Amino acid sequence: MHKGNFKEMYLNTEQLDLGKFKVATSETLYMTVVSMLFVIIIGLILGLLLYNLGKSKRIGAKIFYNLLSIISNICRSVPFIILIILLIPFTKALMGTFLGAKAAIPSLVISAAPFYGRLVEMAFREVDHGVLEAANSMGANKWELVTKVLIPESLPALISGVTVTVITMIGFTAMAGAIGAGGLGGLAYQEGFMRNRPTITLFATICVLVIVFMVQWLGDWAVKKTDKR
Amino acid sequence: MAFIELKQVSKQFIQKNQRIDAVNQVDLTIQKGEIFGIVGYSGAGKSTLIRLFNGLEKPTAGKITINGEEIQQLKGKELRKFRKKVGMIFQHFNLLWSRTVEENILLPLELAGVAKEEREERAKELIQLVGLSGKNNTYPAQLSGGQKQRVGIARALANQPEILLVDEGTSALDPQTTDEVLELLAEVNQRLGVTIIFITHEMHVIRKICQKVAVMESGKVVEFGEVTEVFEHPKQAVTKRFVQQETIPEANLADFSDQYTEGKLVKLTFRGDQARQPILSQVIRKFQIDMSVIQGQIQAMRETSFGTLIVEIIGEEKEMDRALLFLVEQGIGVEVVDHA
Numbered sequence: 001m002h003k004g005n006f007k008e009m010y011l012n013t014e015q016l017d018l019g020k021f022k023v024a025t026s027e028t029l030y031m032t033v034v035s036m037l038f039v040i041i042i043g044l045i046l047g048l049l050l051y052n053l054g055k056s057k058r059i060g061a062k063i064f065y066n067l068l069s070i071i072s073n074i075c076r077s078v079p080f081i082i083l084i085i086l087l088i089p090f091t092k093a094l095m096g097t098f099l100g101a102k103a104a105i106p107s108l109v110i111s112a113a114p115f116y117g118r119l120v121e122m123a124f125r126e127v128d129h130g131v132l133e134a135a136n137s138m139g140a141n142k143w144e145l146v147t148k149v150l151i152p153e154s155l156p157a158l159i160s161g162v163t164v165t166v167i168t169m170i171g172f173t174a175m176a177g178a179i180g181a182g183g184l185g186g187l188a189y190q191e192g193f194m195r196n197r198p199t200i201t202l203f204a205t206i207c208v209l210v211i212v213f214m215v216q217w218l219g220d221w222a223v224k225k226t227d228k229r
Numbered sequence: 230m231a232f233i234e235l236k237q238v239s240k241q242f243i244q245k246n247q248r249i250d251a252v253n254q255v256d257l258t259i260q261k262g263e264i265f266g267i268v269g270y271s272g273a274g275k276s277t278l279i280r281l282f283n284g285l286e287k288p289t290a291g292k293i294t295i296n297g298e299e300i301q302q303l304k305g306k307e308l309r310k311f312r313k314k315v316g317m318i319f320q321h322f323n324l325l326w327s328r329t330v331e332e333n334i335l336l337p338l339e340l341a342g343v344a345k346e347e348r349e350e351r352a353k354e355l356i357q358l359v360g361l362s363g364k365n366n367t368y369p370a371q372l373s374g375g376q377k378q379r380v381g382i383a384r385a386l387a388n389q390p391e392i393l394l395v396d397e398g399t400s401a402l403d404p405q406t407t408d409e410v411l412e413l414l415a416e417v418n419q420r421l422g423v424t425i426i427f428i429t430h431e432m433h434v435i436r437k438i439c440q441k442v443a444v445m446e447s448g449k450v451v452e453f454g455e456v457t458e459v460f461e462h463p464k465q466a467v468t469k470r471f472v473q474q475e476t477i478p479e480a481n482l483a484d485f486s487d488q489y490t491e492g493k494l495v496k497l498t499f500r501g502d503q504a505r506q507p508i509l510s511q512v513i514r515k516f517q518i519d520m521s522v523i524q525g526q527i528q529a530m531r532e533t534s535f536g537t538l539i540v541e542i543i544g545e546e547k548e549m550d551r552a553l554l555f556l557v558e559q560g561i562g563v564e565v566v567d568h569a
């Protein structure tokens with residue numbers, strides 16, 4: 001492949017339609033942000049549940065813990081592209097459609113929430129048990145233990161978990177794009193690949209990378225800001 | 230009835246199908262306003278015992294009465310309410326790194342539902358009390374060990390507790406900082422009348438601030454009494470070992486007995502005022518003997534002092550015996566070391 005050819009293929013800026021890029025970027029951001037809100041809430045609850053069950057010595061708790069672990073491992077392990085297809089009926093029933101950015105949300109949440117839940121569990125386990133004992137000795141109840149000790153004392157780990165999860169999810173939105181969810185992944189696939197316009201694919205990739213780097217940077221900054229150790 | 234009373238209290242753990250008697254049929258009474266020391270080697274059950282006082286552990290058997298309330302029966306909300314009136318101080322401070330000094334002290338006040346303005350005022354007072362003025366907005370990571378423990382003390386005092394439980398509160402600190410923290414605790418005890426239960430494996434800490442001491446060994450309280458009494462007349466082997474940590478080690482005495490063969494090697498123990506009286510010079514003047522000091526030390530205790538002196542006495546056998554008899558009559562502990 002000689003130079004002129006490469007430039008024509010990948011830097012053919014006439015193919016770029018700013019409007020389409022704007023729409024695709026906002027779709028990607030929309031999918032990520034909305035799913036992430038659900039993922040954080042479900043992940044925190046799941047993580048807390050796993051943490052508490054994991055500490056308990058009762059047999060019932062142990063069984064429940066293993067059951068939850070297996071389910072969340074399955075959700076994490078099924079390749080995302082297959083998960084979407086499997087979930088089409090569910091998505092249709094829930095959202096009324098299986099196409100568009102909105103329709104990608106249930107699959108994104110189901111695959112990422114268990115992943116984040118695990119990270120939350122690990123973050124809670126890292127909290128110094130002496131500090132929990134101190135709070136207990138002050139007469140804290142379960143809820144106060146979570147809100148006043150567990151979450152604040154594991155905040156940097158919770159935040160870096162969000163960063164990792166968001167970045168994984170941005171990757172997933174791109175996959176979802178290939179089967180009709182839109183976004184930058186959709187743009188790269190439908191407009192770039194199917195219509196043989198590599199420039200679009202390249203620039204869509206660059207946009208995804210920029211978003212990922214920004215998320216990483218923001219996450220690192222927030223971790224630094226909250227970590228007073 | 231005493232302020233705190235333990236009757237036949239036991240705590241067993243089951244671990245890998247093995248029963249561990251961490252606390253074994255303990256009887257104790259602690260008076261209000263006392264600084265009560267519990268001393269014992271690692272694994273003796275000290276931490277388990279102290280955790281029974283605020284219900285962090287439930288006894289397997291026995292009764293724990295504090296201020297007329299049987300606390301082993303408290304549960305849930307009542308137990309949490311009771312805990313708010315008992316402060317606890319830890320070896321490793323257990324501060325929240327995510328909170329500043331002031332915020333750490335605010336935590337127990339928040340948990341007790343104290344109004345915002347009142348608790349902020351209280352936190353500021355406490356920071357003053359423990360000598361950390363100006364450190365309000367510092368995070369624990371930026372404090373020295375001694376400063377961290379001061380925050381721990383302020384936090385434990387936040388809800389004006391009647392009891393302060395201290396589990397190895399000075400064991401992670403260097404000697405000078407230990408003294409500072411002990412002074413602060415003694416001051417808190419004097420000024421606020423807080424009863425302090427103090428766990429340690431260091432006898433000198435007990436000597437410094439405690440009035441009463443209980444010695445623990447494998448779950449049992451093997452010796453219990455006034456600190457001065459226990460120091461002077463340790464009965465159990467463990468107690469003797471603890472006291473020796475402080476005074477002259479036995480091994481040393483034996484070493485001396487090889488080196489000083491001329492006369493009699495004698496270990497004298499003084500107590501209180503005796504340590505300040507010129508008894509030795511009287512002895513030398515009264516009897517036809519010579520005396521040389523080999524080793525000696527005096528320790529200041531809470532209210533009295535306690536000294537040991539190893540001397541060699543040279544002279545005629547009869548004269549030496551009379552001198553020793555005189556010392557015994559003066560109430561001084563006399564122990565003649567036999568030559569090997």
Ligand SMILES: Nc1ncnc2c1ncn2[C@@H]1O[C@H](COP(=O)(O)OP(=O)(O)OP(=O)(O)O)[C@@H](O)[C@H]1O
Pocket residue numbers: 242243244249250251269270271272273274275276277278430
């Ligand atoms: N939660 C528990 N489960 C099982 N065994 C325990 C538990 N807590 C304490 N033990 C056991 O009880 C015994 C007493 O422990 P404890 O921590 O009270 O000793 P300690 O005197 O405080 O020792 P140290 O000076 O090392 O702190 C030990 O044999 C310990 O292994």
Ligand SMILES: [Mg+2]
Pocket residue numbers: 275276277
């Ligand atoms: Mg201990």
